[in-house]
Structure formats: structure tokens, C-alpha cells
Amino acid sequence: MLLAVVQKWHLIKLFTILNMLILAACSSAPPAQVADRDQPPTRKILIHTVAPNETLFSIAWRYGLDYRQLARHNGIGAPYTIYASQQLRLDISDASKRKPPPSIAKRSAAPKPPPETKTTSTAATRNANRAQSSAGRSENRTTSAQTSAPPSTIRGPISWQWPSRGNVIAGYSSSGGLNKGIDIGGKLGEPVVAAAGGHVVYAGSGLRGYGKLVIVKHNDTYLSAYAHNRALNVKEGQSVKAGQQIAELGSSGTDKEKLHFEIRRDGKPVNPLKYLPGR
Structure with missing residues (x-):
């Protein structure tokens, strides 16, 4: 009899402990959801600090903007000169909703060269001051990233031509993919030519993912880009004609020898195959 009572007491104690554990588990907060690592949240960049050798x-x-809107938004007029360490506001779509913060607007303005010191000293001192001021302006030009405003050379419709003679190995992606143009296969050193006449507004390797890049401005609406070159045959500000060689095909910024070709209309990428002639 005593043994039955003890066993019954142990069973009651065991059930009591189990009930307490179940209630504690139910009252605890659910585990936090883990974010999808394959699709991290994107962060909108509002301010860009100009690096040396960058142009407007x-x-x-880089940001898929119209250079004219970017210039107006930051109070930059022709010839679109920008300077290293200058800060440019990129929130163009929000421009009509609010005025720029005074501190940002002030930093966006291009710094003025130091004024020439006025003095009533001797002519030798005045000449030294002028030489110092000129040297300061020269140094400022060296450390700044400048862009001229080349005139539009094409009037009316543009007659496009293929920038290289290889076959298309990767097409344009219209669904927000990484390929904003087409990839054209080829051999190392093959000529890359201008798809239409215009002015070179960028020639360098400052845009990550493009390697050695040339950007040509054809008119106020259209620009074209030629990426992954082995060597560049043109410089910024240079005029080029349709079919003129501007670079050598290469693999800079990529793991395969190819030409990456883009056309931008008002700053937005478009499918080059809709503009290039059929083969």
C-alpha cells in the first residue's frame, strides 16, 4: 500500500514538471527569421565622392543617370568640370520633394582657385605672386577630375555600325540583370572601332567591372561604351569618326577576351541589337 502511494506521488510530480516545461516553451518568443543571404537588401547611394580621374x-x-540631370542637380554648368573629393548628390528623383541640405550643397560647389594676392610691392613681388597663383591653379587641375563639354557632332538619326567583327556571346538583359549591353567575342588585340562619330568623354579604368573603358558621346541623347580593352587608342576630349579604331580588344576586368558594348539613351541602357545593323 505504501509502495503504491509513493509511485503515485512520483507520477504526479513527473506530470507537473512536464506541464511546466510545455508552458515555458509555448510562452517563449518564436525564433527570428534569417534573411535570405542570396538577396541582401540594397542600399541606395545618395552621395558620391569624386575620385581622381573620374569625370561627370x-x-x-556608373549610376545609370543622365549626365545633364546630374550636372543640373549639383549646380554644375558647362564645361562640367568636377574635382577630386567633391561630393555629388545622386538623389535626382527626389529633387522636387526637398531642397538640398546647405552643407551638402556647399560641398558640391566646385572650389575656386585661390585669388591673386593684391599688393603694392615691387614688380618682382607681383610677378612672384602671379607665378604662385598660377602654380596653385595648375596643381588644382592636376588633382581634379575634369570633364569638358564636347559639342554634339551628329545631327539627326545616328547610323550605327558594329564596334568589332566577332559574334555576340552574351546578350542584353532587360530584367535588371548585370549585362546592360552585349558581349562580343574576339581575339586579343583585334581592333575596336567607334560605332558612330562623336567625342571621347571618358578613357580609363576607373569603373570597376569594365576594365579599360572608352565612353563616346554621340549627341545630347546617345552615348556608347567599349569595355575590357587591352589598350586604349584615344584620349578624353578627342573627336572620333565612325569606324575609327579607338581600342584593342582584351580581357581587362574579366576572365575572357571579349568586347563589352553598351548604348545609353538619356543615361539609361538600351539593347544595342535594336540599333546595330543586321549581319
């Missing part, structure tokens, strides 16, 4: 055109190209 290359920055607009």
Missing part, C-alpha cells in the same frame, strides 16, 4: 560622364554612367 563616368559617374553618371
Whole structure:
């Protein structure tokens, strides 16, 4: 009899402990959801700090903006000169909703060269001051990233031509993919030519993922880009004609020898195959 009572007491104690554990588990907060690592949240960049050798055109190209809107938004007029360490506001779509913060607007303005010191000293001192001021302006030009405003050379419709003679190995992606143009296969050193006449507004390797890049401005609406070159045959500000060689095909910025070719209309990428002639 005593043994039955003890066993019954142990069973009651065991059930009591189990009930307490179940209630504690139910009252605890659910585990936090783990974010999808394959699709991290994107962060909108609002301010770009100009690096040496960048141009207004290359920055607009990088962010998919119209260079004219970017210039107006930051109070930059022709010839679109920008300076290293200058801060450019990129929130163009929000421009009509609010005015720029005074501190940002002030930093966006291009710094003025130091004024020439006025003095009533001797002519030798005045000449020294002028030489010092000129040297300061020269140094400022060296450390700044400048862009000229080349005139539009094409009037009316543009007659496009293929920038290289290889076959298309990767097409344009219209669904927000990484390929904003087409990839054309080829051999190392093959000529890359201008798809239409215009002016070179960027020639360098400052845009990550493009390697050695040339951007040509054809008119106020259209620009074209030629990426992954082995060597560049043109410089910024140079005029080029349709079919003129501007680079050598290469593999800079990629693991395969190819030409990456893009056309931008008002700053937005378009499918080059809709503009290039049929083969």
C-alpha cells in the first residue's frame, strides 16, 4: 500500500514538471527569421565622392543617370568640370520633394582657385605672386577630375555600325540583370572601332567591372561604351569618326577576351541589337 502511494506521488510530480516545461516553451518568443543571404537588401547611394580621374560622364554612367540631370542637380554648368573629393548628390528623383541640405550643397560647389594676392610691392613681388597663383591653379587641375563639354557632332538619326567583327556571346538583359549591353567575342588585340562619330568623354579604368573603358558621346541623347580593352587608342576630349579604331580588344576586368558594348539613351541602357545593323 505504501509502495503504491509513493509511485503515485512520483507520477504526479513527473506530470507537473512536464506541464511546466510545455508552458515555458509555448510562452517563449518564436525564433527570428534569417534573411535570405542570396538577396541582401540594397542600399541606395545618395552621395558620391569624386575620385581622381573620374569625370561627370563616368559617374553618371556608373549610376545609370543622365549626365545633364546630374550636372543640373549639383549646380554644375558647362564645361562640367568636377574635382577630386567633391561630393555629388545622386538623389535626382527626389529633387522636387526637398531642397538640398546647405552643407551638402556647399560641398558640391566646385572650389575656386585661390585669388591673386593684391599688393603694392615691387614688380618682382607681383610677378612672384602671379607665378604662385598660377602654380596653385595648375596643381588644382592636376588633382581634379575634369570633364569638358564636347559639342554634339551628329545631327539627326545616328547610323550605327558594329564596334568589332566577332559574334555576340552574351546578350542584353532587360530584367535588371548585370549585362546592360552585349558581349562580343574576339581575339586579343583585334581592333575596336567607334560605332558612330562623336567625342571621347571618358578613357580609363576607373569603373570597376569594365576594365579599360572608352565612353563616346554621340549627341545630347546617345552615348556608347567599349569595355575590357587591352589598350586604349584615344584620349578624353578627342573627336572620333565612325569606324575609327579607338581600342584593342582584351580581357581587362574579366576572365575572357571579349568586347563589352553598351548604348545609353538619356543615361539609361538600351539593347544595342535594336540599333546595330543586321549581319
